[in-house]
Amino acid sequence: MADTINQTTRKGFLVDTSRCIGCRSCQVACKQWNKLDADKTANKGTFENPRDLTPALYNRIRFIEKETSGEMTWQFFNERCMHCGDAGCMKVCPSPGALYRTKDGIVAFNKDKCISCKYCVSACPFNIPRYGTDDKVSKCHLCTDRISGGMTPACAKACPTETLKYGKRSDLIAKATAAKKTLYGVDDLLGLGVVYALEGPPEQYGLPAKPGIPMSIFLWKDVIKPLGILGFWGSIGAMLLHYVTIGPKKVDDDLNVKEDGHE
Amino acid sequence: MSNYIERFSTSERVLHWIVTASFFTLLLTGLGLYSTLFNGYFSLFGGGRNAILIHKISGVLFFLSSLYMFFNHQKDVTGFDQDDKKWVTERGGYLSRNASHFNIGKYNPGQKLFAIFIAAATLVLGVTGLFIWAPTMFPRWIVQLSLMAHGLMFVCSIMFVVVHVYLATIGNPGTIEAMLYGNVRSLWARKHHPKWYREVTGEKP
Numbered sequence: 001m002a003d004t005i006n007q008t009t010r011k012g013f014l015v016d017t018s019r020c021i022g023c024r025s026c027q028v029a030c031k032q033w034n035k036l037d038a039d040k041t042a043n044k045g046t047f048e049n050p051r052d053l054t055p056a057l058y059n060r061i062r063f064i065e066k067e068t069s070g071e072m073t074w075q076f077f078n079e080r081c082m083h084c085g086d087a088g089c090m091k092v093c094p095s096p097g098a099l100y101r102t103k104d105g106i107v108a109f110n111k112d113k114c115i116s117c118k119y120c121v122s123a124c125p126f127n128i129p130r131y132g133t134d135d136k137v138s139k140c141h142l143c144t145d146r147i148s149g150g151m152t153p154a155c156a157k158a159c160p161t162e163t164l165k166y167g168k169r170s171d172l173i174a175k176a177t178a179a180k181k182t183l184y185g186v187d188d189l190l191g192l193g194v195v196y197a198l199e200g201p202p203e204q205y206g207l208p209a210k211p212g213i214p215m216s217i218f219l220w221k222d223v224i225k226p227l228g229i230l231g232f233w234g235s236i237g238a239m240l241l242h243y244v245t246i247g248p249k250k251v252d253d254d255l256n257v258k259e260d261g262h263e
Numbered sequence: 264m265s266n267y268i269e270r271f272s273t274s275e276r277v278l279h280w281i282v283t284a285s286f287f288t289l290l291l292t293g294l295g296l297y298s299t300l301f302n303g304y305f306s307l308f309g310g311g312r313n314a315i316l317i318h319k320i321s322g323v324l325f326f327l328s329s330l331y332m333f334f335n336h337q338k339d340v341t342g343f344d345q346d347d348k349k350w351v352t353e354r355g356g357y358l359s360r361n362a363s364h365f366n367i368g369k370y371n372p373g374q375k376l377f378a379i380f381i382a383a384a385t386l387v388l389g390v391t392g393l394f395i396w397a398p399t400m401f402p403r404w405i406v407q408l409s410l411m412a413h414g415l416m417f418v419c420s421i422m423f424v425v426v427h428v429y430l431a432t433i434g435n436p437g438t439i440e441a442m443l444y445g446n447v448r449s450l451w452a453r454k455h456h457p458k459w460y461r462e463v464t465g466e467k468p
Contacts, residue, residue: 059424092410094296095311115311116294118398122406130397214404225298225413228418235422239429246360249435251451 005085005190009148011084012193013156014176017205020076020163022047022061025126029158030058033143040083053079055132059155064205072077077205078155078164081128081140082185083107088213089120089129091136091221099139105169105193108144111136125189125211142166142193169193188212219240268452268463270441278332285325286424292318293417326389335380339369340378346458347372369459373431377427380419386415446462 030036036056040163041049048063059080066073087107093099098174099114099120114136122127129139151157156164165172169191176183176197184202188211202209212218271279292314294301308314333340346366355373356363365371370378391409398406431438437451452460460466 069320094299094302096299096302113304115315117311117315119410121398122403122410127403214407216404216407220411220414224414224418228414228421229298229300231418231422232425235425239434242357242429243433246358248433250355251437251448251454263266 005101006103007085007105007191008170009103010085010169010191011142011167012105012172012195013142014155014165014167014172014195014197016163016165016176016181016197017075019161020061020078021161022063022074022076022099023160025158025160026062026078026155026164027057027060030140030153031056032141033146033154034058045215053130053139054130055130055134055138057130058138062206066204074257075199075205076163077112080194081107081142082126082189082211083140083142084125085190085192086188086213088123088125088217091213092119092123092217093117094119101143102147102237104142104147104152106142106144106147107136107139107193109139111138123213123217125208125213140215154214169195266449267446268449269445270447270452270465271445273445275335276442276445278328278335280396281324281328282332283326285321288321288419289325290421292321297414297417303397313422319392322389322392326392329381329385333385340375343372343375344368345406347375364457366458367456369456370461371456373430377423380423384416384420384423387412388420391416410450 016073031038036058039050039054039056041051044051046063046065048061050057050060053060059078062077062079064075064077066075083106087099087101090101090107092101094117095113095115097110099107099109104110111134116131116135118129118131118137121127121131122139129137132138143155145153146153152166153164156166163184173183173186173195176195181197182199184196184198184207186195192211196205196207199207291304292308295303295305295311295314296318305311305314308317345366350365350367351372353363353365355365355371391413394401394406394409395413431442435455437448438455440451441447449460449464452463
């Protein structure tokens with residue numbers, strides 16, 4: 001399905017990691033609005049909790065512990081669906097409407113249309129989609145239901161430090177650029193819907209420096225798929241061409257030259 | 264001398280059609296997964312979820328029956344002799360209208376290569392299919408490579424199958440009978456597989 005995005009009206013987040021205090025209000029507000037159950041977690045010796053996105057956790061704060069000259073410092077990173085302009089999940093989804101782009105440029109999902117193939121899990125450049133016990137896709141949908149009612153997504157509404165800022169994507173980027181922030185995701189994958197102002201190299205936050213749709217997924221969907229359709233019809237065409245040009249090998253061809261009278 | 268000789272036994276024919284039926288079930292259930300262009304094929308099975316379920320069941324059936332079929336014929340399809348070499352260099356006479364004569368055994372090199380290819384494709388499609396079956400249980404890169412390899416092997420398979428169907432039906436009249444009733448006409452056997460014909464009938468060249 002052709003996935004088109006209107007860059008001028010596109011909505012999104014700007015996540016200024018320097019402002020984040022790791023309070024996790026975003027995690028809680030998201031769970032509350034989206035009616036997501038609590039996950040049972042285990043203490044692994046860090047404040048980071050839970051340690052990964054789950055089917056019932058659409059966004060979370062990653063706690064990055066850094067030690068500089070004997071002192072421990074934290075960096076906080078809000079992990080969620082990036083709402084890519086060129087979305088790998090939508091590229092591979094075989095069920096039209098299961099993953100779809102809203103008029104605001106958000107990648108939303110419809111569980112009723114999801115057929116549980118889990119292709120999106122493999123195609124996501126950021127390893128975001130999760131499947132729960134219902135065997136259906138789940139991920140951040142930027143509170144599509146709130147946005148359509150003119151409200152701010154729950155996480156941004158709850159954020160006490162304005163780390164998560166929701167608005168027109170181009171405005172958010174313009175403001176952050178004017179403030180001389182180092183931005184991540186402005187142009188990658190036709191622009192991420194969630195742009196980050198980082199305080200260090202992307203790798204430090206567990207982000208790919210140059211995010212892209214995985215090579216094998218690209219080859220599968222953009223090379224093998226179209227060439228395969230061409231190859232199928234080509235082979236049928238070649239067989240028909242062979243039939244009318246060279247023709248079949250008829251057994252009777254040899255009857256005249258061979259003596260088969262004794263049969 | 265009888266007009267007909269047996270080419271495939273009843274069990275060989277039943278096995279072949281089990282492989283065929285599971286292949287085309289896989290094709291029809293998989294088309295919608297291959298591209299949204301073929302989304303309509305899902306409705307044949309009552310939606311994508313059912314199509315995936317049937318794809319998995321027929322996948323297991325195809326994997327087992329196809330490999331069993333290969334091992335059944337392994338000794339006949341994996342050896343190539345000098346006569347086979349001549350067949351390959353002259354493309355089996357398929358690129359010319361002139362009558363061609365090759366001293367071919369039960370299977371010609373084209374058939375042998377097809378059998379070997381389908382066995383290899385069955386392996387690849389089966390193993391990659393397993394990774395795609397439960398993608399969250401394996402590393403992402405394995406599943407990503409599997410999705411690509413599964414698609415690629417499917418494309419190669421369907422193209423080989425098109426050629427296979429053509430050569431076994433209208434391309435070589437009289438061939439399909441071997442897979443339908445098991446018997447072929449002696450004339451057919453003598454033309455297409457003379458060495459095998461002599462082995463079966465004991466006739467001197």
